[in-house]
Amino acid sequence: MSExxxxxxxxxxxxxxxxxxxxxxxxxxxxxxxxxxxLRLQAGDSADATELMQDVFIKAWRRLATFxxxxxxxxxxxRLAVNTMLENTRTDRRRVARVLPMDxxxxxxxxxxxxxxxxxxxxxxxxxxxxxxxxxxFVLHDVEGYQHQEIAEQLSVSIGTVKAQLHRARxxxxxxxxx
Amino acid sequence: MTHExxxxxxxxxxxxELTEDARGPVxxxxxxxxxxxxxxxxLGRLLVRAKNLPKSIDPPVDAWxxxxxxxxxxxxxxxxxxxxxxxxxWRQPYFLAAAAILVxxxxxxxxxxxxxxxxxxxxxxxxxxxxxxxxxxxxxxxxFTIEENNYLRNVAVLQDLLDxxxxxxxxxxxxxxxxxxxxxxxxxxxxxxxLARDPANKTLIEMLSGTYRQKMDLLRRTAEMTRGS
Numbered sequence: 354m355s356e357x358x359x360x361x362x363x364x365x366x367x368x369x370x371x372x373x374x375x376x377x378x379x380x381x382x383x384x385x386x387x388x389x390x391x392l393r394l395q396a397g398d399s400a401d402a403t404e405l406m407q408d409v410f411i412k413a414w415r416r417l418a419t420f421x422x423x424x425x426x427x428x429x430x431x432r433l434a435v436n437t438m439l440e441n442t443r444t445d446r447r448r449v450a451r452v453l454p455m456d457x458x459x460x461x462x463x464x465x466x467x468x469x470x471x472x473x474x475x476x477x478x479x480x481x482x483x484x485x486x487x488x489x490x491f492v493l494h495d496v497e498g499y500q501h502q503e504i505a506e507q508l509s510v511s512i513g514t515v516k517a518q519l520h521r522a523r524x525x526x527x528x529x530x531x532x
Numbered sequence: 533m534t535h536e537x538x539x540x541x542x543x544x545x546x547x548x549e550l551t552e553d554a555r556g557p558v559x560x561x562x563x564x565x566x567x568x569x570x571x572x573x574x575l576g577r578l579l580v581r582a583k584n585l586p587k588s589i590d591p592p593v594d595a596w597x598x599x600x601x602x603x604x605x606x607x608x609x610x611x612x613x614x615x616x617x618x619x620x621x622w623r624q625p626y627f628l629a630a631a632a633i634l635v636x637x638x639x640x641x642x643x644x645x646x647x648x649x650x651x652x653x654x655x656x657x658x659x660x661x662x663x664x665x666x667x668x669x670x671x672x673x674x675x676f677t678i679e680e681n682n683y684l685r686n687v688a689v690l691q692d693l694l695d696x697x698x699x700x701x702x703x704x705x706x707x708x709x710x711x712x713x714x715x716x717x718x719x720x721x722x723x724x725x726x727l728a729r730d731p732a733n734k735t736l737i738e739m740l741s742g743t744y745r746q747k748m749d750l751l752r753r754t755a756e757m758t759r760g761s
Contacts, residue, residue, distance in 0.1 A: 373604070414603050495583075
């Protein structure tokens with residue numbers, strides 16, 4: 354086992370035993386990737402993304418005992434982030450208003466720009482403007498590298514639905530980026 | 533294969549997810565079809581841009597202090613870190629009423645009143661809360677701590693189960709009940725803090741023990757009901 358992996362495992366085990374400082378090391382290591390994911394899942398809204406990321410790490414702390422090392426800790430955190438976002442969407446009616454129908458996506462254009470976060474604006478703006486289902490499929494598959502099957506399981510939809518959303522996302526993105 | 537068929541396979545062709553037997557005919561068609569060739573090129577460019585997006589973006593600097601603060605509040609409340617979740621999934625008025633009883637029992641004034649009248653067993657929380665505690669109450673703080681860990685583990689399992697069934701509940705119901713559970717948890721925190729100050733107090737142990745049993749019972753009943761809905 355490499356020194357890095359051994360150190361990471363040590364941090365996980367100490368955090369599982371209740372060591373907050375060890376958990377902070379895990380946070381420092383993974384926060385950037387989780388925040389990037391949250392930012393894209395939340396259509397470029399930095400306030401929502403920050404809130405989601407905080408929820409994810411608080412939930413991770415509470416559920417650390419359930420992490421058995423069957424997958425990478427980063428994968429476990431990613432899954433937790435997606436699940437937390439889905440839970441929040443279902444339970445927070447404010448967010449429902451942000452799930453715009455396909456015809457209204459122009460209303461979201463510039464969401465990332467207005468967030469104050471420096472991103473690759475053209476592409477990030479275009480992703481932020483996608484309808485939610487298409488955005489989730491695109492971010493998870495084409496940006497994060499999840500397989501169709503994994504996305505289908507996480508979103509509780511069929512593989513066919515994931516592929517259809519991906520196709521839709523790519524078509525809309527190309528229209529918006531290449532016009 | 534015709535152009536109409538092949539254009540639906542281009543996404544999988546570009547991402548390398550097309551089966552081997554289909555890949556050859558599609559490649560042959562692309563070589564001869566300018567429209568599909570342009571489509572493939574455009575898709576390829578998009579995927580490269582997606583892959584080149586930054587994988588990591590620095591979060592706001594104060595995010596960790598917020599997380600740490602929340603974690604430490606949790607620690608104060610339950611002494612263990614792995615079992616608390618605030619999700620609430622009640623849907624029946626029965627559960628709201630039961631939750632209200634718990635809130636009343638563990639509310640600030642209830643705790644203060646209790647602290648000023650220690651030893652009044654007739655008003656013990658377990659009896660007020662509705663007799664859910666059929667089991668024996670731990671006699672010491674050590675025994676209670678062991679039992680508390682068991683409660684928290686069981687609560688976590690039940691709440692995970694309810695998480696999976698959340699979609700069957702009306703969003704406004706979930707929000708309302710989430711708020712109720714948060715109030716209960718805050719009341720538990722207060723009582724737990726009182727026990728930390730007075731660890732030998734058997735009535736406080738009894739109070740908390742009964743409350744955990746109530747909470748677990750409510751979660752179990754709700755899980756059973758949502759499963760049956």
